Structures are given as structure tokens and as C-alpha cells.
Amino acid sequence: MKRTWFVLSVLLVLAMLLAACQPAATPAPTTAPTQPPAEPTKPAAEPTQAPEVTEPVQPQEFVFGMLLVGPYNDRGWSQAHYEAGLYVEEKVPGAKMIYIDKVNPADRPGTTPEQLAEDLVSKGAKLVIFNSDDMKDGAEAFAKARPDIIVIHASGDGAWKEGKNYRDLPNLGNVMGRMEYGKMIAGCAAALTTKTGQIGYLGPLINDETRRLAAAAYLGARYCWTEYLGKDPAQLKFKVTWIGFWFNIPGVTADPTQVADDFFNSNYDVVISGIDTTEALVEAKKFRGQGKEVWAVPYDYIEACKEAEEVCLGVPYFNWGPMYAKYIQEAIAGTWKPSWDWVGPDWNDINNPDTSHVGFVKGAALSADASAQVDKFISELAAGLNLWKGPLNFQDGTPFLKEGEVATDLQVWYLPQLLEGMEGQSVSE
Amino acid sequence: MVKTSSRWTNLAFQLLAIILALGFTSLVMVLAKADPLEAYRNIVMGSVGSLNKFSDVLVAWVPLLLATSGLLVTYTAGLWNIGVEGQITLGAIFTTWALRVLQDSALSPALIILIGFISGALGGMLWASVVAFLKIYGGVNEIFGGLGMNFVATALTIWLIFGPWKRPGIGSMSGTEPFKEALWLPTFPGLRISPWSVVVGIVGIVVIYLLLQGTYFGLKLKAVGRNRRAAFLLGIPTTQYMWMAFLLCGLFAGLAGAVQVLGVYHRLIPSISSGYGFLGMLVAMLINYQPTWAAPVALFFAALNIGSIQLPIVMKLDSTLSGVLQGALVLSVLLMDGVRQRLMQRR
Known part of the structure; x- marks a missing residue:
């Protein structure tokens, strides 16, 4: 009998281990079953209905x-x-x-x-x-x-x-x-808002795409910092911390919640998210609850701000x-x-849902002044402002674009390093 | 424990266990407002509904069977080799290592693949030997030693993927650069399963079957497992036998890791073991540590894993439901076994 108990308890440990190995897998099922019923019925109803009413073209x-x-x-x-x-x-x-x-x-x-x-x-x-x-x-x-x-x-x-x-x-x-534009707007909103002059970028893994998006956010931030606020670019701190994947995988990636906390705890008062999920926003809300003046810019999804309107400066999103x-x-x-x-x-x-592939929705936490300036920035971009223009150096000081030189699509897409003025890893070591 | 139970009562209890597990899983589904019959139908169709699906089941079956085979040896010796996951991982790391070193050499791809297998086996044995060493000379229970080594193996994988083996210009956990196709285990045309990995799996379980059921070694190993002290007093070198058990299990786990690299992912990824070590423990418990049923039960578990992918597509259910069924099965079989023994004792 003792053996049976031993076996059972080991099993229990095993079950817990198995569960611990797949943490991200569990949250979905509770919500998933409630939504779908509506969906499968829709197409099922369509074909039965169609032949009676309209005879000509049944899609x-x-x-x-x-x-x-x-x-x-x-x-x-x-x-x-x-x-x-x-x-x-x-x-x-x-x-x-x-x-x-x-x-x-x-x-x-x-x-x-x-x-x-x-x-x-x-x-x-x-x-x-x-x-x-x-x-x-x-x-x-x-x-x-x-x-x-x-x-x-x-x-x-x-x-x-x-x-x-x-x-x-x-x-x-x-x-x-071309999310570079969205990220530039995000960077601009962050630069117009930050009181400490320190912006954190919660980066996913490191590759061409993530480097160019982080760099775009920096370019937007630097432009609005210098052109609109008239401040010295050297006073703007922009730090990228990568977690290692597009979202948190416990035990494998760095924990984005922790990374966002570290930013907020070390005087970075705006965090721009580059990852698939909304930890930066959630943590900003938590810190706001403790009386700290912090903000966040989520990413990817048009309604991302809804999770914490009071700290959200806006969201660059894909359509x-x-x-x-x-x-x-x-x-x-x-x-x-x-x-x-x-x-x-x-x-x-x-923000036209039928024609614009990328967009930016301003958040409730963006001040009226900043909001007007973000609008101005957007209209400048629309009029042809290109921030991928020299002189620009790579992070290690080597020249990227000469004075007046404009980056090609190839140069932007395959950006090999972060830019001068940005802190953080360019390529994992 | 009186051994008078007839085959029929045994069978009845096992049947009852299966019904219990299905009932429990169905209850979970009903609570999630899903139709259990529909779900089971989808799992079946998703696993054996087409040749393609069945070949995917075999892809999961081979490493699971290899892990189970290895675990049968350690279980027979009375050892809980929970470190099997890490041993699979180390097998995968060693295989990747060998391929990285040799991929640009003049050796023929077949030879490189063979060396990959051997390296994988060595990697698994190396990791198992650490657990064995801790157990035998350090008095560290193999469960804790194994658990610790699993964590070290995961950390090592992640370090390699982000560090020395990273893809040029990329820092991502998605894995190392895939090997060129010449170094992939050749598959049946149009399918993902390689005849070679099936051969490795089958040879593996046959070897274990013969070893445990038909040799002196197997018999002595059983004696060690039943009562180590008595076995020692009867003249069996128990330390050696425990070493052998760990190393054999490590070898098989390492092969499973090699199959994952050579035949499935063609590179190293963080979760390269795919949980087959833990799943293999469940299989071994379900078959009461007898190799006879290892192949079919592992196949059934693999089919559940593959078939359950249909659940999110068709019913928006989470595929981890297959894990619920697998766990419930093992628990109810053990439970029924306990009930049966208790009833027998009373009589």
C-alpha cells in the first residue's frame, strides 16, 4: 500500500511538472469555448439560406x-x-x-x-x-x-x-x-510625454525586423524631442531590453513583466512595447496605482489601449x-x-480600416498639447518627412548614412545594428 | 498480495479504469460546454484519418517509444529516472554539436547522420551518468538529481541558442540555423516520417524486451529493483547494475533526442524534448513496467497528442485535453489496481 501512495504522489508531482511546462497553454480554454458557437453557425446557416432567396450566384x-x-x-x-x-x-x-x-x-x-x-x-x-x-x-x-x-x-x-x-x-x-511609421509616432508620443527624458523599449527577440522597429521608435522620439521640444538629443535616453522571444515563455525568455518593472523602477517613465503582448501597459497601470507617473505604448492591436486607458499614450497597430x-x-x-x-x-x-495597413490610435493618457504635436508629426510624415536620412551612425559609431543620404528599403529592412544614441544589444553576443 | 486473480477480473478492472478515465475527461468537456463524442471522433480522425496523419503520429511515437524503452530499464532497477527529459535534451545537443562540426566536412551525409545518432546516445548517457554518480556515491535521490539536471539541460540549450550557436545577426529562442536537407533523415515521399527513425524505435523496444524478459541481466536487474539489499547479499553487484540501468536509459533517451534533431526539427530548439520524457513515464506506469505493451500504448499516446490538434481547429477546444485524458488514464489504472489488490487481500 505504501508503494501505491508513493506512486500516486510521484504522479501528482509529474502532473504538476507537466502543467508547469505549458503555462501559456492553459489560460485560453476558459474563454475559448464561449465565443466560438456563434462562428461555426454563421457559415452553416449561410448555405442553407442562400439557395432559397437568391438563386443566381451562390458564393x-x-x-x-x-x-x-x-x-x-x-x-x-x-x-x-x-x-x-x-x-x-x-x-x-x-x-x-x-x-x-x-x-x-x-x-x-x-x-x-x-x-x-x-x-x-x-x-x-x-x-x-x-x-x-x-x-x-x-x-x-x-x-x-x-x-x-x-x-x-x-x-x-x-x-x-x-x-x-x-x-x-x-x-x-x-x-x-511599414510599421516603422507607427513606431516613429509611438516614439514621438513617448518623447513628448517623458518627464525624466528616459524611454524604455521592451524588445522581443533580436533580428532585422526588431532592430529596425526599435530604431524607428528612437528616430521618432529624437525628432520630436529636438524639433518640437527644442531639447538636446544628448539628454534623451533610449534603452532597449530584449526578452528573447515575441512573448513570455517562462524559464526560456526573460520575463517582460520584470523588464517593464525594472524600467519603471530606474527612472524610465515611458515604456514602448515591441512584444506581442501587453505586459508594459499592465505594469504601467500597476505603477500608476502606486502613485508613480508612468506611461506605456503597447503594440500591434488596435484595441490594446483598452486594458489600461489611463496610462496608454496610444498604440501603433497593424490592420x-x-x-x-x-x-x-x-x-x-x-x-x-x-x-x-x-x-x-x-x-x-x-486609421481607415479598409485602406490603411498600419495605423496609430492615440491614447487617453496623451496630453492635449502632445496630442496636437503628434498630429503635426503625422502630417509631416504624410507630407514626406523621412527620418531614415543621414547623417546617421550605427550604435558602434560607424557611419550608416552620409549627410543627406536616404536609406533604401534594403538598408532599412536589413538594419544590421541599432543606431547611435540607443542603449541595448544590437546582436546577441 | 495473493496472486490468484484470474485474467478476467484483471481485464474487468482495466476496462473499468478506462471507462473511469473517459468518464472523467468527458465530464471536463461537458463542464467546458463541449460535446465529448464529437471531441473523441475528432481525435480519432485527426490521428488515423489519413496516411498523412498517421505518419505524424509515428513521428511522435518514435521518440516517445525510445524514452519509454529507456525508462523501463531504470524502473526495473527500482529507479525513478525523472532526469530522462534532460537526457533527451542532451542527446539533442550532442547530435546538433556533431552535425555542426561535420556538416561542412567531406564525409557522406549518411555517415554524418550515423555519427549524429551515436553522439546523441553518448550525450544522453553522459547526463544520466551524472544522476547515477550523485545517486550511487553522493546519496542524492535520483528524483532530485534528475530534476536538477533537467533544469541544467534547459539552461544549457537556451545558452547555446542565444550564444555560441545563434543564427547570424539573430538573438531569438526560435532555434539554431536548420541543417541542410542532405542531413535530414530521409522520409517516405510526401510524409514526415522517416523509415530510419521507425527502425530505430522498433529495434530499441525489441532490444529492451529481450534484455528484460530473456536474459540473466534482466532477471538480476529485477532482483535489484525488488530488493536491493537482498540482491546484494545474493551476490549481485548492485552498484554496477544501477550504473548499467542509468546508462542504458540515458542511451535510449539520447537516441530520442537525436531523432528529434535529425528527423523532426533539423535544428536545436529550446523545448527539443517535447515532453516525451515525462509522457514516457506515464506510458511506463500505465503498462506496469512491462515492455510487452510499450509499443502499442506509446502509439496510443502519440495518437492522442496528434489527434488532439483537431480540437482547437474544429471545436475551439484546447489541445491539452489529450494530456487530461492521458493523466486520467494512468491515475485510474493505478487506482483500479489498488482497489483490486485491496479486494483480493480481504478475500
Whole structure:
């Protein structure tokens, strides 16, 4: 009998260990089942209804799949993609989304993106969107293995002819937003708000994309700091701390909550988030509750500020819907061709949900003065202001752009280092 | 414990255990407002519904079976080798290491892959030997030693991925640079499973079966497991046998890690063990440490893992439900075993 108890207690320990190994996996199920019932019924009702009322064209169903690196409701990167999928379902007749979220080896041990894409295809998907840079190898391997399926790899460059990683696959396309603008606006709002002159940047992992986005935030901050406030650029501190992945994976990445706390505790009063989730905002709210004057700028998702309006300066966000709708329409019509699309904002209205791929929503915590200046900054950008212009040096002091030289797309996309004036690692050592 | 129970009562108790586990899992689903039958149907279709799916099940089956095979040896010796996870990880690290060193050499890819396997086995054995050393000479219980070594293995992986083995210009936990395709275990056309890894898995469990059921070594190992002191007094060199058990388990775990690198991920990632070590412990407990049923039960567990991927796609349920079912199964089988023994004793 003693042995049985021993066995049972060891089992219990094991169960706890297993549970501890997959912490991010658990929060979703409680919320997940409540929402979906509405969704499956919608397409089911459609076909039954359609034949009776309208006889002429019944839209044929076109299933597209999406692999989301994080939870579909992360209030960040993955949710922006998920809602873009809902947008497509609404705008493109017959389009139906299926998806798998938390596609990363920590949440789904033993799986690969290619394999999960195959699962979506077996459920009818004709086009699969891989939503993370982390799935680059998987997206390309899958595109090679399944020439009959259209693969859209968001944030990748495998379809960029002039790029460094061109793969020349007839069924692989890329899309990314020119979020540099959004980050510049975020940096501007941060610089106009900070009282200590110290801005923290909560960085994800280090690669070309994250370096250029952090650098863009710095450029925006420095511009508004010097041009609008008339202050000395040397007085502006801008520090990047990387956590090692797009979101927190306990035991693997640095803890973004801790990193944000460290910023706020060491006189950095604005934290700009570069990660998929909203820890910076949540922590700012916590510090505000303790009477500290701090702010945060979240990222990725249009409604991210809602989690803590009182500390939110605004959010640069992606609006993937229109591009995805375009690809899926083309796929239905049979006219889709691989392309690498780096899509900017619609400068007439950067928050137009049908035309602007990136946007910026100002937050409630932005002061009236700062708000007016942010508007001015946006209109300057719209009029052609380019901050990727020399003289600019890399972090180590080597020249990046000569006086008056404007960076090309290649130079910006593959930014090899942070810029002079920024603190933080450029490449992991 | 009287050994008079007939096969039929045994079977009845096991059946009852399965019903209990299914009932519990169904209850969880009902509480989450999901249809259990629909969920089970999806799991089945998602695991054996097509050749493609079944080949994915095999991809998970091989490392799980290898881990289970190794664990059967340590269990037989009465050892709780919880460090198996770290041993898988070290196998993967050593395999990656060997491939990184040799990938640009003139050696043929087949030879490099073979060296990769051998290195993986050595890596697993190295990590197991630390636990064995602590246990045998330091008096550190292998559960604690193993647990500690698991953490060290994870830290080592992350350090390598962010540090010396990082991809050029990148600091990300997503893994090392993938190896060129020539160094991937060749697969069946259009599928993800390699015949070679299946062969490694099957040979592994057959070897363990023969070793434990058909040799003196196996018999003596059992004696060590049942009563170490008595075995020692009867002239069995128990220290040596414990060493052998740890090293064998490390070897198999290392092979599992090698398969993960060579046949599944083609690079090193932070969670390279995929939890197959812990899952292997559950399999071993479920089969009462007898190798006969290792292959089918591991296959069943692998099928649950792969099939449950359908749940989020089709029903918006979390795939960790398969883990609930696996855990419930093991618990209820042990529970029923206890109930049966108690009833037998009363009689």
C-alpha cells in the first residue's frame, strides 16, 4: 500500500511538472469555448439560406487557414491577425477562416508549423497564412512540400526578389506593414510625454525586423524631442531590453513583466512595447496605482489601449484585413501571384480600416498639447518627412548614412545594428 | 498480495479504469460546454484519418517509444529516472554539436547522420551518468538529481541558442540555423516520417524486451529493483547494475533526442524534448513496467497528442485535453489496481 501512495504522489508531482511546462497553454480554454458557437453557425446557416432567396450566384466556399504564434486573444500581434481573418470572412463572400493558435514549440511540444499547416489543409484550407517570423523555416518548407497551396508568410522576405533570402517559390508570398511609421509616432508620443527624458523599449527577440522597429521608435522620439521640444538629443535616453522571444515563455525568455518593472523602477517613465503582448501597459497601470507617473505604448492591436486607458499614450497597430482580403479574392479568382508587400499607411487617413495597413490610435493618457504635436508629426510624415536620412551612425559609431543620404528599403529592412544614441544589444553576443 | 486473480477480473478492472478515465475527461468537456463524442471522433480522425496523419503520429511515437524503452530499464532497477527529459535534451545537443562540426566536412551525409545518432546516445548517457554518480556515491535521490539536471539541460540549450550557436545577426529562442536537407533523415515521399527513425524505435523496444524478459541481466536487474539489499547479499553487484540501468536509459533517451534533431526539427530548439520524457513515464506506469505493451500504448499516446490538434481547429477546444485524458488514464489504472489488490487481500 505504501508503494501505491508513493506512486500516486510521484504522479501528482509529474502532473504538476507537466502543467508547469505549458503555462501559456492553459489560460485560453476558459474563454475559448464561449465565443466560438456563434462562428461555426454563421457559415452553416449561410448555405442553407442562400439557395432559397437568391438563386443566381451562390458564393463558393473558400477556406483559408491561419497559424497564429500566440493565443488568438492576446490583445497583440496574433489577435490583430485573427481579427483580420474575421474581416476577410465579412468582406469576401464565401471566405471561411480556420486557425490554430499558440503555434510555437513551447505551447505545442512535438509539432512543427508545417505539420499544423497540413492539419489546416486537411480541413479544406486552400491558402495558409503563417503569422510569425518564427515560422519562416516552416512556411518555406511547407510551400515547397505543397505547391498546390498558397502560402502567405507575414513579416517574411522569402518572396522579395531583391532581398537577401529570396526563395523563388511560385506559391509563397509575404506581407508586412511599414510599421516603422507607427513606431516613429509611438516614439514621438513617448518623447513628448517623458518627464525624466528616459524611454524604455521592451524588445522581443533580436533580428532585422526588431532592430529596425526599435530604431524607428528612437528616430521618432529624437525628432520630436529636438524639433518640437527644442531639447538636446544628448539628454534623451533610449534603452532597449530584449526578452528573447515575441512573448513570455517562462524559464526560456526573460520575463517582460520584470523588464517593464525594472524600467519603471530606474527612472524610465515611458515604456514602448515591441512584444506581442501587453505586459508594459499592465505594469504601467500597476505603477500608476502606486502613485508613480508612468506611461506605456503597447503594440500591434488596435484595441490594446483598452486594458489600461489611463496610462496608454496610444498604440501603433497593424490592420492586416485589407491585404488578406485582397490575396484571398485573388486566390478565388485564380489570379494570385507571389509578391513581397511592404505596405505603408494610407496617409489620407492612417486609421481607415479598409485602406490603411498600419495605423496609430492615440491614447487617453496623451496630453492635449502632445496630442496636437503628434498630429503635426503625422502630417509631416504624410507630407514626406523621412527620418531614415543621414547623417546617421550605427550604435558602434560607424557611419550608416552620409549627410543627406536616404536609406533604401534594403538598408532599412536589413538594419544590421541599432543606431547611435540607443542603449541595448544590437546582436546577441 | 495473493496472486490468484484470474485474467478476467484483471481485464474487468482495466476496462473499468478506462471507462473511469473517459468518464472523467468527458465530464471536463461537458463542464467546458463541449460535446465529448464529437471531441473523441475528432481525435480519432485527426490521428488515423489519413496516411498523412498517421505518419505524424509515428513521428511522435518514435521518440516517445525510445524514452519509454529507456525508462523501463531504470524502473526495473527500482529507479525513478525523472532526469530522462534532460537526457533527451542532451542527446539533442550532442547530435546538433556533431552535425555542426561535420556538416561542412567531406564525409557522406549518411555517415554524418550515423555519427549524429551515436553522439546523441553518448550525450544522453553522459547526463544520466551524472544522476547515477550523485545517486550511487553522493546519496542524492535520483528524483532530485534528475530534476536538477533537467533544469541544467534547459539552461544549457537556451545558452547555446542565444550564444555560441545563434543564427547570424539573430538573438531569438526560435532555434539554431536548420541543417541542410542532405542531413535530414530521409522520409517516405510526401510524409514526415522517416523509415530510419521507425527502425530505430522498433529495434530499441525489441532490444529492451529481450534484455528484460530473456536474459540473466534482466532477471538480476529485477532482483535489484525488488530488493536491493537482498540482491546484494545474493551476490549481485548492485552498484554496477544501477550504473548499467542509468546508462542504458540515458542511451535510449539520447537516441530520442537525436531523432528529434535529425528527423523532426533539423535544428536545436529550446523545448527539443517535447515532453516525451515525462509522457514516457506515464506510458511506463500505465503498462506496469512491462515492455510487452510499450509499443502499442506509446502509439496510443502519440495518437492522442496528434489527434488532439483537431480540437482547437474544429471545436475551439484546447489541445491539452489529450494530456487530461492521458493523466486520467494512468491515475485510474493505478487506482483500479489498488482497489483490486485491496479486494483480493480481504478475500
